[in-house]
Amino acid sequence: MSTERAREGLYSRVQQFHAEQMQALDSGRFEEYAETFTEDGEFRHSPGRPPARTRAGIAKELTAFHQERFAGEAVQRRxxxxxxxxxxxxxxxxxxxxxxxxLLTRPGERVPEIAPSCLVRDVLVEEDGRLLTRSRRVEHDHVPEA
Amino acid sequence: MSTERAREGLYSRVQQFHAEQMQALDSGRFEEYAETFTEDGEFRHSPGRPPARTRAGIAKELTAFHQERFAGEAVQRRxxxxxxxxxxxxxxxxxxxxxxxxLLTRPGERVPEIAPSCLVRDVLVEEDGRLLTRSRRVEHDHVPEA
Amino acid sequence: MSTERAREGLYSRVQQFHAEQMQALDSGRFEEYAETFTEDGEFRHSPGRPPARTRAGIAKELTAFHQERFAGEAVQRRxxxxxxxxxxxxxxxxxxxxxxxxLLTRPGERVPEIAPSCLVRDVLVEEDGRLLTRSRRVEHDHVPEA
Incomplete structure (x- = not known):
C-alpha cells in the first residue's frame, strides 16, 4: 500500500476502535476488552445492574455475567x-x-437471536495517541428509563 | 484530543450526517430531521405514497405518518x-x-421487529460547508417497483 | 463540493470498496463482483464447499450457487x-x-429472513490505486470450525 496514504480522521478511528474492542468481547477475551477502558473506566452494560468500575472490575463483571447467562453453552455472540x-x-x-x-447464535441453529436493541453512550479519551473508553452506558429500548 | 487531527473525508462526513439525521428522526424530532433537507428537499419514504416536499412539508408528513402508524404507542424506532x-x-x-x-421495539418486548429491508437513494449537496439532503427515495425490497 | 476535501483514509476506502462490491453481488452482477477480486483471487463463501478460484471461477460458482439456492424465486438478497x-x-x-x-426478502413478505451470522476474513491488495480482494473466507457462526 502507498505510504502517502491520508491519515485517518477521528470518525474512522472510533469505528476501528469499536471493531477491535467488540471483536475482543465477542471472542470472550474479557481482559483485552477491559484494557480498552481507562484504568478508572466505568461500564454500565445492563439497566438495573450497578456499573462495573476499573479494568479489573470490568473484566470480573463480564466473566460473572457470561457465566451466569451462558454457562456451558457454546454460543457465539456478536x-x-x-x-x-x-x-x-x-x-x-x-x-x-x-x-x-x-446477536446470539447457537451451534447448529442458522438463525441468530437478535435482541435487544440499545442506545449506547460512550465517553472516549485519548491517552498516548490511543483511544480509550472512560465510560459506557447502555440503555435498552424495551426498558423504560428510571 | 490532538489538534493536528486529519480532517474527515467525505465518506466519514456522510456517515456522521446520517447518524445525526436519523437519531433526530428516531427521537421524534421531526422538525430537526426536516432541517437536514434543503429548503426545496424531497422525501419519498414509502412506495405508493406521494413524496413530501419542502422542510415544512416533510415535518408535516412525518407527524401525520407517525400519528397514523404508532398513535398512542410508546414505541422506539431505530x-x-x-x-x-x-x-x-x-x-x-x-x-x-x-x-x-x-427496527421497532415495544415497551417490555425484548425482541425488536426488523422490517422492512430497503434500498435508499440520497442526493446530497453542500451548503455553507454543511451536508444537506436534496432528495431521498426509499424502495422496499418486498414491494416490486412500478 | 469543495475541491480541497481531505483525501479518504484507508478505513473509509475499505468501506466504500465493500459497499460497491456487495451492491454488485446483491444485484446479481456476478461478473462485476468477480472483478473486485485479483485475477488469482480465492473466495470460500460456505463451509464445506471448496473455494472458488480466479475471476472466471468465482463468477461461475456464484451463478451455480444462486441457481441452486434461489432458482426461479424473485428474492432480494442483502x-x-x-x-x-x-x-x-x-x-x-x-x-x-x-x-x-x-438478509433475504421475498416478494410481498415484509419481514426479511436474517441468517446466518458470519465472520469474514479478507486479504486485500492495492493494484493501480484500486483495492481488490485477494482472498475471502466466510465462517458461519452456527457451524463449528473443522
Missing part, C-alpha cells in the same frame, strides 16, 4: 453498532452515541 | 444504514446509495 | 457488514476482519 454520532467536546473528550444490537 | 456507496457527481452533488432496516 | 477491523500488514496487504449478516 455486537453490532450503527449510526455512530461522534462529537468532540471542549474538554478534549469525545462523546460517541450509537445504536447497538446484540 | 433506522439502521449499511453498505454506504458514496459517489461524487460532476455537477457537485453527492449520490449516496445504501441499505436500510427499520 | 449482505450487511459490521465491526470492520482493518489491519495493514508488513507485506503491504491489508487484512480486514468483519461481521456479516445475510
Amino acid at each position: 455486537h453490532w453498532f450503527n449510526m455512530l454520532n461522534v462529537q468532540e467536546q471542549a474538554d478534549g473528550t469525545v462523546h460517541a452515541t450509537f445504536y447497538v444490537l446484540a | 433506522h439502521w444504514f449499511n453498505m454506504l456507496n458514496v459517489q461524487e457527481q460532476a455537477d457537485g452533488t453527492v449520490h449516496a446509495t445504501f441499505y436500510v432496516l427499520a | 449482505h450487511w457488514f459490521n465491526m470492520l477491523n482493518v489491519q495493514e500488514q508488513a507485506d503491504g496487504t491489508v487484512h480486514a476482519t468483519f461481521y456479516v449478516l445475510a
Whole structure:
C-alpha cells in the first residue's frame, strides 16, 4: 500500500476502535476488552445492574455475567453498532452515541437471536495517541428509563 | 484530543450526517430531521405514497405518518444504514446509495421487529460547508417497483 | 463540493470498496463482483464447499450457487457488514476482519429472513490505486470450525 496514504480522521478511528474492542468481547477475551477502558473506566452494560468500575472490575463483571447467562453453552455472540454520532467536546473528550444490537447464535441453529436493541453512550479519551473508553452506558429500548 | 487531527473525508462526513439525521428522526424530532433537507428537499419514504416536499412539508408528513402508524404507542424506532456507496457527481452533488432496516421495539418486548429491508437513494449537496439532503427515495425490497 | 476535501483514509476506502462490491453481488452482477477480486483471487463463501478460484471461477460458482439456492424465486438478497477491523500488514496487504449478516426478502413478505451470522476474513491488495480482494473466507457462526 502507498505510504502517502491520508491519515485517518477521528470518525474512522472510533469505528476501528469499536471493531477491535467488540471483536475482543465477542471472542470472550474479557481482559483485552477491559484494557480498552481507562484504568478508572466505568461500564454500565445492563439497566438495573450497578456499573462495573476499573479494568479489573470490568473484566470480573463480564466473566460473572457470561457465566451466569451462558454457562456451558457454546454460543457465539456478536455486537453490532450503527449510526455512530461522534462529537468532540471542549474538554478534549469525545462523546460517541450509537445504536447497538446484540446477536446470539447457537451451534447448529442458522438463525441468530437478535435482541435487544440499545442506545449506547460512550465517553472516549485519548491517552498516548490511543483511544480509550472512560465510560459506557447502555440503555435498552424495551426498558423504560428510571 | 490532538489538534493536528486529519480532517474527515467525505465518506466519514456522510456517515456522521446520517447518524445525526436519523437519531433526530428516531427521537421524534421531526422538525430537526426536516432541517437536514434543503429548503426545496424531497422525501419519498414509502412506495405508493406521494413524496413530501419542502422542510415544512416533510415535518408535516412525518407527524401525520407517525400519528397514523404508532398513535398512542410508546414505541422506539431505530433506522439502521449499511453498505454506504458514496459517489461524487460532476455537477457537485453527492449520490449516496445504501441499505436500510427499520427496527421497532415495544415497551417490555425484548425482541425488536426488523422490517422492512430497503434500498435508499440520497442526493446530497453542500451548503455553507454543511451536508444537506436534496432528495431521498426509499424502495422496499418486498414491494416490486412500478 | 469543495475541491480541497481531505483525501479518504484507508478505513473509509475499505468501506466504500465493500459497499460497491456487495451492491454488485446483491444485484446479481456476478461478473462485476468477480472483478473486485485479483485475477488469482480465492473466495470460500460456505463451509464445506471448496473455494472458488480466479475471476472466471468465482463468477461461475456464484451463478451455480444462486441457481441452486434461489432458482426461479424473485428474492432480494442483502449482505450487511459490521465491526470492520482493518489491519495493514508488513507485506503491504491489508487484512480486514468483519461481521456479516445475510438478509433475504421475498416478494410481498415484509419481514426479511436474517441468517446466518458470519465472520469474514479478507486479504486485500492495492493494484493501480484500486483495492481488490485477494482472498475471502466466510465462517458461519452456527457451524463449528473443522
